[in-house]
Amino acid sequence: MRNAIQLAGAFLVVAGISGTIDHLAVQPFWGAILNVFNRQVIPRLSFLTGYEVYANLLVAVVGAVVLAAAWRRNEDA
Numbered sequence: 001m002r003n004a005i006q007l008a009g010a011f012l013v014v015a016g017i018s019g020t021i022d023h024l025a026v027q028p029f030w031g032a033i034l035n036v037f038n039r040q041v042i043p044r045l046s047f048l049t050g051y052e053v054y055a056n057l058l059v060a061v062v063g064a065v066v067l068a069a070a071w072r073r074n075e076d077a
Contacts, residue, residue, distance in 0.1 A: 009068075
């Protein structure tokens with residue numbers, strides 16, 4: 001279970017960074033997979049208009065927090 005949480009956290013970090021890159025420039029690698037949040041969720045939420053870069057960076061930060069929590073939990077066990 002911890003490995004699944006670590007994988008989800010790592011995906012969120014990579015997806016957040018990739019979404020930021022995709023918003024600032026064109027993301028040529030794994031764009032269809034990594035930029036789902038950037039391309040599907042953000043345009044549908046009107047309050048994120050103008051804050052797309054910050055929203056993607058927040059996804060990366062949440063992923064880092066999930067990773068840190070999973071690693072800490074792994075050390076305690």
